[in-house]
Amino acid sequence: MILIFGRTGQVACELARLAPEAVFLDRGQADLRQPAHCVGEILALRPKAVINAAAWTAVDQAEEEEETATLVNGEAPAAMARACADIGAVMVQISTDYVFNGMGTTPFLPHDEPAPLSAYGRSKLVGEQGVQTAGCSHAILRTSWVFSAHGANFVKTMLRLGAVRDSLTVVADQIGGPTSARAIAQACLTMAYTLRTDPELSGIYHFSGGPDTSWADFARAIMTEAGLSCRIDDIPTSSYPTLATRPANSRLDCSSLAQFGLERPDWRLELRHVLEELKGSS
Numbered sequence: 001m002i003l004i005f006g007r008t009g010q011v012a013c014e015l016a017r018l019a020p021e022a023v024f025l026d027r028g029q030a031d032l033r034q035p036a037h038c039v040g041e042i043l044a045l046r047p048k049a050v051i052n053a054a055a056w057t058a059v060d061q062a063e064e065e066e067e068t069a070t071l072v073n074g075e076a077p078a079a080m081a082r083a084c085a086d087i088g089a090v091m092v093q094i095s096t097d098y099v100f101n102g103m104g105t106t107p108f109l110p111h112d113e114p115a116p117l118s119a120y121g122r123s124k125l126v127g128e129q130g131v132q133t134a135g136c137s138h139a140i141l142r143t144s145w146v147f148s149a150h151g152a153n154f155v156k157t158m159l160r161l162g163a164v165r166d167s168l169t170v171v172a173d174q175i176g177g178p179t180s181a182r183a184i185a186q187a188c189l190t191m192a193y194t195l196r197t198d199p200e201l202s203g204i205y206h207f208s209g210g211p212d213t214s215w216a217d218f219a220r221a222i223m224t225e226a227g228l229s230c231r232i233d234d235i236p237t238s239s240y241p242t243l244a245t246r247p248a249n250s251r252l253d254c255s256s257l258a259q260f261g262l263e264r265p266d267w268r269l270e271l272r273h274v275l276e277e278l279k280g281s282s
Contacts, residue, residue, distance in 0.1 A: 002192060003047035003089075005030055005038065005080070006054035010148040011094060014185035015053055023047070027054070032072040035079035042083040049192040050084050051092045052077050053185075059098070059120045060243040066119035073123035078130020085135035090195040092188045097144040097176060097208070099125045102247020105175075107212075109253045110142070110204040118244040128204065137199035139191040141184070144208045144250045145218075147270075148181035149277040154215070158222045159278070162230035172216035172234035176250025177208030180270035187262055194260050201259055206252035209267030221268065225275055 002019060006012035007026035016024060023045060030038045032054055042050060055073055056062060062069035077093050084091045098121035099114040116122045131138050147155040161168055187207050195201060213221075219232045237248065254264045 001047045002049045003045055004051045004053055010146055010150050010181035011184050012053040013150040014182045018185050032076035035076040038076055039079050039083040046087050047089055049090045051188050062120040063243045069123040070126055074126025077127040081131040081134030081136050090137040092139045092192050093131045095128050095140050095142045096124045097250040102249045104249055107251035107253040110206055137195045137202045140204045142206050143179050143184055144176045145178040146181055149274050158219050162223050162228040165230055167231040169233045169235045170216040170219045171237050171240050172214045173236050174248050175212055175214050177212050178218050178267040179209040183265035190260050205256055206254045208252045210264040212251050
C-alpha cells in the first residue's frame with residue numbers, strides 16, 4: 001500500500017488519478033504542522049511506501065512565517081522519514097530548485113552544494129537533510145515551475161490575464177524547466193516502486209521539464225497554444241520585486257533519472273495536455 005500525504009495540491013491530484021488505490025491524507029487527517037500526527041498515521045497504516053505531496057508552497061509568505069514553513073517543509077518530512085525507517089517503508093520527498101542560489105548558467109547537479117536564497121528554500125533544504133539522515137530508503141525529487149489544470153499556477157494565471165489584456169510584462173532573466181504535475185506524479189510512483197526492489201538507488205534526483213526556457217518565453221508559448229493574442233513583453237527581475245528572492249538559474253541536470261528509466265518530460269507536450277484538459281472542463 002502507498003500512503004500519500006496531500007490530497008488537493010497539484011501533484012496530489014495527479015497521483016489520485018494515477019494511483020486511485022493509494023491512501024490519501026489531507027490536512028484534516030494529517031496536518032504537517034503537527035509532525036507527530038503524520039508519524040502516527042504511518043505507524044498505524046504501515047504502508048510499503050510514502051509519498052509526501054504536501055508542502056508549504058507560499059514562497060513569499062514563508063519570508064514572514066519561516067518557522068511554520070520550516071515545520072511543514074522541514075520537520076514534518078524528517079519525522080515521516082524516521083517513521084518509514086522504523087517500519088521498513090520507502091519514502092519519496094518532493095523538493096525544489098530553490099535550494100540553490102541560482103548563480104551561473106550551468107544546470108545544477110544533484111550533488112551540488114545547496115545555498116538557498118529564501119526562507120522557502122531553506123525550509124525545503126531542512127526537509128531534504130532530515131530525509132537523508134533518517135535511515136529509510138528514499139528519493140528526494142527536486143523539481144521546478146510546476147503547472148497543471150489544478151489549483152493556482154503560472155499557466156492558469158497567464159490564461160486568465162491573457163484573455164482580458166492586450167499585453168503582459170513577464171520576467172525574462174530567470175531560466176528553468178516548467179514541469180507538469182502529471183509528470184512529477186508519475187516519476188514519484190516509479191521511484192517508489194523501484195526503491196522497494198532496489199533500495200541502493202536512494203538519493204537526490206532532479207526532475208524538470210525540457211527544454212529550459214524563461215518565464216517570458218513560457219508565457220509566449222502559453223498564449224500561442226491557447227490561441228490568445230496577448231503580447232508578452234520581457235522585463236528583468238529587478239522590475240518585478242518580490243518578498244522572496246527567486247533563483248535566476250533554475251536549470252537542473254536530470255541525467256541521473258536514467259537509473260529509474262525516466263527522462264525529462266517535454267513541457268510543450270505537457271502544456272498542450274493541460275490546455276486540452278482545461279478546455280474540456282470549461
